[in-house]
Amino acid sequence: MDAVERENSDRQKSWAKEQKVGEGTYAVVYRGREVSTGRRVAIKKIKVGQFKDGLDMSAIREVKYLRELKHQNVIELLDVFSSKTNLNLVLEFLDSDLEMIIKDRSLVFLPADIKSWMAMTFRGLEFCHRNFVLHRGFKMTCQVITPVLRWYRPPELLFGSRFYSSAVDIWSVGCIFAELMLRTPYLAGESDMDQLKTIFRALGTPTEQEWPGHTKLPDYVPVGQFPKTPLRDLFTAASADTLNLLSKCLLYEPRKRLSASEVCGCCSYGSPLYIIPISSPFRYPSHPSKLPKCSTQMAPRPLEEVDGNVDMAGTGPGVKAAAPSKVKLKRKLTSPADESRTRSIARKLDFTKQVNSP
Amino acid sequence: MPSVDNNASPPSTKKPLYEASTQFKNWRYSPDHLAHIRSTLNEAAVGVIRKTFEAYEPGSSSNVSFVTADEEHLLVTFYIHKIGQLCGHFRFPEEVEATAASYLKRFYLKNTVMDWHPKNVMLTALFLATKTTNNPISLDAYTSHIPNTIASDVLDLEFLVAQSLRFEFAVWHAHRALWGIWLDIQNLPNTPPDFAKTESAIYDSALTHVRAARLTDAEFIYTPSQIALACISLVAPDLANQWLESKENTPIPESRVDIPPRPSSTAISASLEAIRNMITNSGKVPHVEAVREVDKRLKLCKNPEKVVGTKAYLARKAEAEKKAEEKRNKKVEGQKANDRDPFGQELGEPAAKPGLVDYDDESDDE
Structure with missing residues (x-):
C-alpha cells in the first residue's frame, strides 16, 4: 500500500462510526467517536461515486473552506478521509440546533439568552466574512426542507441580483434574530414572489430613496405598495436597542446594512458600534452553559436534498465561497450525567449541510 | 451605543489570515528539508x-538505472510547464493554472514519479483545480x-491526489499578492495618476516572473x-523599495496587537535576493532532450505493480x-450469527455487541 493510502486508512481507523443519524441521496450522517479519546463526533459520508464529474462542487466547497476556517463559533472539521468511493468528513459533534430549541415550548428565553446566541452567530459570521467566505444559506437547522431557506433570503437575491455581498448573511441573521424573539418564523413566504410580498408587508415597500436602483435588478417586479409598520407593533417586549439592531440588519439597501464586524466590534478600527443591545437588567449575555436546552432525544431525520439551484458558473464580486448552511448554537455539557438526557446547544455556524442558494 | 463586549474573543485569535491557512501550517519548508524529503x-x-x-x-x-530525486524533480517541473500550456488552450484563469501547479508540486512531496507518472497526475490535478x-x-x-484521454484517466487518480493534498484545497498565490502590491503602489504619494496605464509593462513583466517562480520551489519556502x-x-527595484519603505513608515497603532512585529529590512532584502536568484536560476522550462532521457529510463524503472497487465x-x-x-x-458470518433467532436471544445468552458501522458498508453505497 502506498504511503498516501496508508495515511488515509490510518485516519479512517482513528474514527469509529456508531449510529446513523440522518440520510439523504447525497450523504449519510453518523454519530461516532474518536477511537483514542472517546470524544463524540459526527461523520458525514458523502457519496461521490455517483457523480460523473468526480468530487462534486458542494463537497469540494465544504471541505475547502472548513479546512481553513477555525473559530470557536464555526463548526470544526476535524478530519477528512476517503473510503471506497465515499468522502468522509469528521465534524465536531453538535447535537441540537436553534430550531429545536425554538420549538420546545417548555423553554423560556431571556433577552440575555437571545443576546448570547446572536453574539455567537455574529462572531462566527464576522470570522467568515473576514476570510472572504460568504455563508449564503442561513437556516435554523439542516433538516428542514429547502423552501425554508427562502424565509431568510434577502430581497436583493429575490430580485435576482448577481453581485451581492456579505450583507446577504446579515439579512438572514436579522430574520433569525426576529424568530428567536417571536418563537415563530418572521418572514415566511410561500413562494419567491410571496416572500417579497411578505417582506414588504412587514417592513413596507422600499422606495427608490431607501434602496437606490433596486427596480433595475434583473428579476425586479413590482409586488404592490405596503405601508411601513413600526417593528415595535410586533416586537412588543423588545428593548429599543434590540429593535435598533434588528432594523439595521433588515435594511433594504445592502450597503447600509450593518456588517458583522460592526456588530462584534472586532473590526480593527475603533470600538464596537453595536454590541448585542444591552438593557438592564440583562446587562450581560447568558453564559453558554446557562442557555436553554432541549430535553428530547435525537432521532434519525432525513437530510435535506440538493435543490439543484446551485449556480456553478456564478461568481461573486471577489468572493466565490458559498459554504452551505445553517446556524447552530451550542453549549458545552455541564456534566457527563447530562449527556444521556439533555442535549448541548450548538454555538457554531455549521457549514456542513447541503444547501444551495441563492 | 458604545459599550464593552464582555465576551470579546482575545485579540490573539486575529492573527493574519495567511498564518491561519493550511498553506502556512503544512506546506512550508526550508530548502534543506525539501531536498531531504525528495531524496528519502x-x-x-x-x-x-x-x-x-x-x-x-x-x-x-x-x-x-533508477531515476534520481533530481531527475524526478526535473520531470515534475516539465509537467508544471505543461499545465500552463493546457490552461492556455482551455483559457482557464490564472488561478486555475497556479492552483494546479501547486497541487502537482505538493503531490510529488508525497509520491514518486516511478509510481505515478506526472503526465497522468497533471490531468487530475488540473481538473481538480478547476473545481x-x-x-x-x-x-x-x-x-x-x-x-488520448478518457474520463477514467482523470477520475481514477482524484482521490489519490486529494489525499496527497491532505484535502487541503485552498492555495495562496503570488499573482494575487502581486496584484495587491500593484494597487498599493498606485496609492503611494509620489505615484502619478495615470501610472497604471503608462507603466503597465512593469506589471506585465513582474507577472512573467511570478509565472517563472511557479517552476521553482519558491512557494514552499x-x-x-x-x-x-x-x-x-x-523589473523595477526602486518601485519595490518605495513600496517597502511606505510599509515600514506606516506606524502600527498600539491597539493592533494582532499585527506581528515586522521583520528587519536586512532579513527582507536577503529573502528577496534569494527569491530573485531562484527565479533567474531555476525558473526555466527543462530542456526537452533532458526530459526525454529521464522519461525513457522511467519506462524501465517504474513500479511494475502500477503498470496494468504486468505479473506484479x-x-x-x-x-x-x-x-x-x-x-x-466475515461480514456474512457476523450477520448469520445475529440472525439466529428472529425473536431475539434466549434470556441469559449474552447479547451480540452492536458492531461499529463499516465504512465500506455496501448497502450505503447505492
Whole structure:
C-alpha cells in the first residue's frame, strides 16, 4: 500500500462510526467517536461515486473552506478521509440546533439568552466574512426542507441580483434574530414572489430613496405598495436597542446594512458600534452553559436534498465561497450525567449541510 | 451605543489570515528539508521497486538505472510547464493554472514519479483545480479536448491526489499578492495618476516572473507577498523599495496587537535576493532532450505493480481481491450469527455487541 493510502486508512481507523443519524441521496450522517479519546463526533459520508464529474462542487466547497476556517463559533472539521468511493468528513459533534430549541415550548428565553446566541452567530459570521467566505444559506437547522431557506433570503437575491455581498448573511441573521424573539418564523413566504410580498408587508415597500436602483435588478417586479409598520407593533417586549439592531440588519439597501464586524466590534478600527443591545437588567449575555436546552432525544431525520439551484458558473464580486448552511448554537455539557438526557446547544455556524442558494 | 463586549474573543485569535491557512501550517519548508524529503522518498521508492523486480525475476534489478530525486524533480517541473500550456488552450484563469501547479508540486512531496507518472497526475490535478477554484467544466468537455484521454484517466487518480493534498484545497498565490502590491503602489504619494496605464509593462513583466517562480520551489519556502515583491524588484527595484519603505513608515497603532512585529529590512532584502536568484536560476522550462532521457529510463524503472497487465500488477490485484472476499465472508458470518433467532436471544445468552458501522458498508453505497 502506498504511503498516501496508508495515511488515509490510518485516519479512517482513528474514527469509529456508531449510529446513523440522518440520510439523504447525497450523504449519510453518523454519530461516532474518536477511537483514542472517546470524544463524540459526527461523520458525514458523502457519496461521490455517483457523480460523473468526480468530487462534486458542494463537497469540494465544504471541505475547502472548513479546512481553513477555525473559530470557536464555526463548526470544526476535524478530519477528512476517503473510503471506497465515499468522502468522509469528521465534524465536531453538535447535537441540537436553534430550531429545536425554538420549538420546545417548555423553554423560556431571556433577552440575555437571545443576546448570547446572536453574539455567537455574529462572531462566527464576522470570522467568515473576514476570510472572504460568504455563508449564503442561513437556516435554523439542516433538516428542514429547502423552501425554508427562502424565509431568510434577502430581497436583493429575490430580485435576482448577481453581485451581492456579505450583507446577504446579515439579512438572514436579522430574520433569525426576529424568530428567536417571536418563537415563530418572521418572514415566511410561500413562494419567491410571496416572500417579497411578505417582506414588504412587514417592513413596507422600499422606495427608490431607501434602496437606490433596486427596480433595475434583473428579476425586479413590482409586488404592490405596503405601508411601513413600526417593528415595535410586533416586537412588543423588545428593548429599543434590540429593535435598533434588528432594523439595521433588515435594511433594504445592502450597503447600509450593518456588517458583522460592526456588530462584534472586532473590526480593527475603533470600538464596537453595536454590541448585542444591552438593557438592564440583562446587562450581560447568558453564559453558554446557562442557555436553554432541549430535553428530547435525537432521532434519525432525513437530510435535506440538493435543490439543484446551485449556480456553478456564478461568481461573486471577489468572493466565490458559498459554504452551505445553517446556524447552530451550542453549549458545552455541564456534566457527563447530562449527556444521556439533555442535549448541548450548538454555538457554531455549521457549514456542513447541503444547501444551495441563492 | 458604545459599550464593552464582555465576551470579546482575545485579540490573539486575529492573527493574519495567511498564518491561519493550511498553506502556512503544512506546506512550508526550508530548502534543506525539501531536498531531504525528495531524496528519502526517492530512496524508499527505489527500494520497494527493486524488491518487486527481484521477487518476480531474481537479478533483474541489477541493470536497472533508477531515476534520481533530481531527475524526478526535473520531470515534475516539465509537467508544471505543461499545465500552463493546457490552461492556455482551455483559457482557464490564472488561478486555475497556479492552483494546479501547486497541487502537482505538493503531490510529488508525497509520491514518486516511478509510481505515478506526472503526465497522468497533471490531468487530475488540473481538473481538480478547476473545481476547487470554482471554475468547473464538465469532464466530457475536459477530456474531449485532450488527445488520448478518457474520463477514467482523470477520475481514477482524484482521490489519490486529494489525499496527497491532505484535502487541503485552498492555495495562496503570488499573482494575487502581486496584484495587491500593484494597487498599493498606485496609492503611494509620489505615484502619478495615470501610472497604471503608462507603466503597465512593469506589471506585465513582474507577472512573467511570478509565472517563472511557479517552476521553482519558491512557494514552499517563501510567502506569496515575498515572491511577488521579488518579482517587482526584478523589473523595477526602486518601485519595490518605495513600496517597502511606505510599509515600514506606516506606524502600527498600539491597539493592533494582532499585527506581528515586522521583520528587519536586512532579513527582507536577503529573502528577496534569494527569491530573485531562484527565479533567474531555476525558473526555466527543462530542456526537452533532458526530459526525454529521464522519461525513457522511467519506462524501465517504474513500479511494475502500477503498470496494468504486468505479473506484479495482477498479483497485487489478486491479493486485494482476496482480502475483500475474506472481509465479505466475515461480514456474512457476523450477520448469520445475529440472525439466529428472529425473536431475539434466549434470556441469559449474552447479547451480540452492536458492531461499529463499516465504512465500506455496501448497502450505503447505492
